Amino acid sequence: DGGITQSPKYLFRKEGQNVxxxxxxxxxxxxxxWYRQDPGQGLRLIYYSQIVNDFQxxxxxxxxxxxxxxxxxxxxxxxSAQKNPTAFYLCASSIGGYPYxxxxxxxxxxxxxx
Amino acid sequence: xQTVTQSQPEMSVQxxxxxxxxxTYDTSESDYYxxxxxxxxSRQMILVIRQEAYKQQNATENxxxxxFQKAAKxxxxxxxxxxxxDAAMYFCAYRRRDRDDKIIFGKxxxxxxxx
Numbered sequence: 001d002g003g004i005t006q007s008p009k010y011l012f013r014k015e016g017q018n019v020x021x022x023x024x025x026x027x028x029x030x031x032x033x034w035y036r037q038d039p040g041q042g043l044r045l046i047y048y049s050q051i052v053n054d055f056q057x058x059x060x061x062x063x064x065x066x067x068x069x070x071x072x073x074x075x076x077x078x079x080s081a082q083k084n085p086t087a088f089y090l091c092a093s094s095i096g097g098y099p100y101x102x103x104x105x106x107x108x109x110x111x112x113x114x
Numbered sequence: 115x116q117t118v119t120q121s122q123p124e125m126s127v128q129x130x131x132x133x134x135x136x137x138t139y140d141t142s143e144s145d146y147y148x149x150x151x152x153x154x155x156s157r158q159m160i161l162v163i164r165q166e167a168y169k170q171q172n173a174t175e176n177x178x179x180x181x182f183q184k185a186a187k188x189x190x191x192x193x194x195x196x197x198x199x200d201a202a203m204y205f206c207a208y209r210r211r212d213r214d215d216k217i218i219f220g221k222x223x224x225x226x227x228x229x
Contacts, residue, residue, distance in 0.1 A: 092159075105160075
């Protein structure tokens, strides 16, 4: 089955620790994205990558880092510099390019920092 | 900067009835896409319907249709014959046609279906 997987579904970390969220896709998509969702809010873009070894900051990149070493994988690290990391994190991917390519979303990871 | 506003945080509708969710947006661009996404309790984001701004005809997908008013920058979603499985958060979203990166989301409307 083609799709996007995110693991784990729930993640707990102590304050001050870095944590890495996994996102893998087998759709052969070039572009991948990370969004953050807070209660009562829509999704906000953290980082995106349109090709391997390249990525750009979104609207709320501070305190986060990413890598894109493989086409299939786009892990997100939430660093200790992120002031309020508790949130729901969604990964998405698309074929990339113009004019229109639907973004497909993974099931998400709920991160709770204690 | 582009913005998307959903003024109804929650709505309820009787099963089998019709409901309309409202959305307004602000942009200086003339060519863009508008979307409605559904997020059920599983929290998986699902694309419900897409509208291309250069098309005057309103998009329709089975029981879901939109009323796109470009001049008024309004993009409402109508759900006909509401079903229990339609209960979810619904997000209105915008994307520039020439950019494959940022989708701008509204804050969502939680839709309850009353049996």
